[in-house]
Amino acid sequence: MYLTRFRVNTGRTDARRLLEAPHRLHGAVNMSFPDLPSRDGAGPRVLWRVDRNSTAETLLYVVSPNRPDLTHLVEQAGWPAADGLGWTTFDYDGFLTGLAEGSTWAFRLTANPVHNIRHEDHKEGERTQRVAHKTRYHQLRWLLDRQEKSGFEIVSKPPERRLLDHGDEHELVVRDQRPLQFNRPPAKDRRQDVRFTRVTYDGRLRVTDPDVLRRTLTHGLGKAKAYGCGLMTLAPLTRADG
Template sequence: MFLSKIPLNVMSRTVRRDHADVHEMHRTLMSAFDEVDGEGAPRRHNGLLWRLEGDGRSRALLVQSCERPDWTRLPAGYAAGRVQVKCLQPALAAIHAGRRLAFRLVANPTRSTPPPGDETGKRGRGKRKPIHDPEQQVNWLIRQGERHGFAIPAATDGGPDVMASPMPPYIGRKSDHRPTARPDARLKITVLPVSYDGRLIVTDPEAFTAAFKDGIGRAKAYGCGLLSLAPDRRSPAGD
């Protein structure tokens, strides 16, 4: 696996376009990988996850992938400097039960609403709705941890050692491939991301490694799901 850091040239017209449309950003990043044969989803095949960091003139993209990208395929003038690429294998090898880590995650916490019933009593498909309440956003992450092999420890105040901060919406448009759609129809994309900063404890190394590789939550093509890890400097063991 690889982690790339792309310093962005905020004066680039293409960068500004991608910043305003997460689907265009996704397309630009996918251009750094070879086309996929077969029916598998290209993003999933390449393990592509990304996150935009910084503000103003100091912006960068963090891009995680299981295949090594070719960043020479980026549009001319897209990067403001040298793109850094590092192998994540040492980080994966260091994952073990009980490991305490600091983390950052931009995710798309949602909940499923009950599906409506028709006159026959049959249930249709429910809808996903964003979670707006900060406490429920933290609870969402705790439930993700139960599924993905980690736990959020208690902070000094007794609450979960994580902070959830709302972010501006991610928006974009993509082609509408529904049979009834016009050939030029576009679907609006709206993602309400939340930034999580905190500490975690690995409880199931296999499940946690899978979550690290695959990402957490929804909207993974659109800047959500990438889990960044660092040693927990407050851990007594220095782990």
């Protein structure tokens, strides 16, 4: 497995077009590999995420079974005349293998928190509708409900650090919420309107099952993985994190 970091040159028009259209960026990421892994769920897949850390720093992260070649992204959305490749790829296997039960990490996850609803006047056999969680409480609850099955637990806050009586029990925040809408290329002469909400979480977690967490980190969490959701990354805690 590999973890790749690419800095996006947001001063370029083509870069901004990619960032505004998840399906185009999905295609650009896929072009980094001569052969894409199967998406049958049996093995790791290509995951990606965009972190907008500041107006001067936008980073694209890619986790993949094979080493990518981002030359085309450098030419389209990077600094082609600068020294170096324009991206950095790390061997991810060593980090994944070293994950230990009980270890604590800072994490970031961009996900698509959704739930299924059925209308009161539904007809028998009618399919449920997938809708986005829109409130901070339900978005946080979405992740908390999945922690056990994903190989980790969100670290609890000590009572004296909680700002609210309810809803602030964990080291977990929603940093960014971004509703997205775009038209995919036509399929069978009909354009497809895609709408979803992309949410970024920052927090602290404790590893409860290293094998399961390794799968979460390499297979993704939740829906809309093709559009920049599902990728969780870990980082060592700093002194400021406690």
